[in-house]
Amino acid sequence: MKKIVAWKSLPEDVLAYLQQHAEVVQVHPAQHGTFVAALKDADGGIGSSVKISSAMLEGASRLKALSTISVGYDQFDVADLTRRGILLAHTPDVLTESTADTVFSLILASARRVVELAEWVKAGQWKHSIGPAHFGVDVQGKTLGIVGLGRIGGAVARRAALGFNMKVLYTNRSANAQAEQTYGARRVELAELLATSDFVCLQVPLTSETKHMIGAAELKSMKKNAILINASRGATVDEQALIEALQNGTIHGAGLDVFETEPLPADSPLLKMANVVALPHIGSATHETRHAMARNAAENLVAALEGTLAINIVNREVLKK
Ligand code: NAP
Numbered sequence: 001m002k003k004i005v006a007w008k009s010l011p012e013d014v015l016a017y018l019q020q021h022a023e024v025v026q027v028h029p030a031q032h033g034t035f036v037a038a039l040k041d042a043d044g045g046i047g048s049s050v051k052i053s054s055a056m057l058e059g060a061s062r063l064k065a066l067s068t069i070s071v072g073y074d075q076f077d078v079a080d081l082t083r084r085g086i087l088l089a090h091t092p093d094v095l096t097e098s099t100a101d102t103v104f105s106l107i108l109a110s111a112r113r114v115v116e117l118a119e120w121v122k123a124g125q126w127k128h129s130i131g132p133a134h135f136g137v138d139v140q141g142k143t144l145g146i147v148g149l150g151r152i153g154g155a156v157a158r159r160a161a162l163g164f165n166m167k168v169l170y171t172n173r174s175a176n177a178q179a180e181q182t183y184g185a186r187r188v189e190l191a192e193l194l195a196t197s198d199f200v201c202l203q204v205p206l207t208s209e210t211k212h213m214i215g216a217a218e219l220k221s222m223k224k225n226a227i228l229i230n231a232s233r234g235a236t237v238d239e240q241a242l243i244e245a246l247q248n249g250t251i252h253g254a255g256l257d258v259f260e261t262e263p264l265p266a267d268s269p270l271l272k273m274a275n276v277v278a279l280p281h282i283g284s285a286t287h288e289t290r291h292a293m294a295r296n297a298a299e300n301l302v303a304a305l306e307g308t309l310a311i312n313i314v315n316r317e318v319l320k321k
Pocket of ligand 1: 072095099147206
């Protein structure tokens, strides 16, 4: 019987499905030695949110496939997996709409100061009708710049254009004709997007090209009243530069679901800023979507081990080996 290592706890029905096809060994990633030892004679692995280094795969000679319960796969060294002949599968599409909802909640919460003012009410400070000191800024009718208009960026563009009458700008390495036709999105250079957007929303994957793509210079080129939204990966933004930009009033605020270090350290200056909405990486975190992702990843893994997986493959080159 094949052996699968799971480094994330799985819903009962998903675990039962995997057990119909293989022996499943569940490990806790914090027990690093046990985790690595379990990989040594495994055929497949499933999990998320843990960096899988090349060293962890040394001697794992039976390993044929890894399946991440996420669309992003920056926690893997894909070239190394390909060299080893290990197929990597991921879960695009099933999480697109939930993640776009998170992005939009960050846009609305940052613009309308929802978190800050809700805390103010709970603290018993609402004693008179509010005035300009508590006003926010409009979302509807404004310009949204999406850096990385793919699946999730497209779902954000739909909400923005059709629901909030926003003008949508975007940058990608290639054009997104569907978003241009359906949502009136306009592809521009990053410099123009930064200089003219009221909300700048990052939805690129984290790669060597996108790491720190928003740094001090880019923040400086944004409008003073602009809000930065990041629900991609923390390291697409130079967090220290962002902290300084928020402290100095270079930009108006930020809505952040992801950080360079997660969980966000308790001494992060971001936690003290009223103009920052910080979420604990909840992009896809609804009961329905997390279940669908686990199921999808399990089906990807079983199919990969049977040699029948045709979609959701990150490193297709492995199939040619
Ligand atoms: P996707 O469909 O592949 O979209 C990514 C977009 O980024 C594409 O349009 C791509 O277009 C663009 N892009 C890639 N590299 C670029 C570069 N160097 N410069 C400019 N644009 C670039 O992926 P998705 O499903 O929308 O997911 C996007 C990312 O969101 C994931 O990789 C993940 O890191 C993150 N995510 C976060 C959460 C969360 O919990 N916060 C949840 C889900 C996903 P081109 O190829 O044409 O450049």
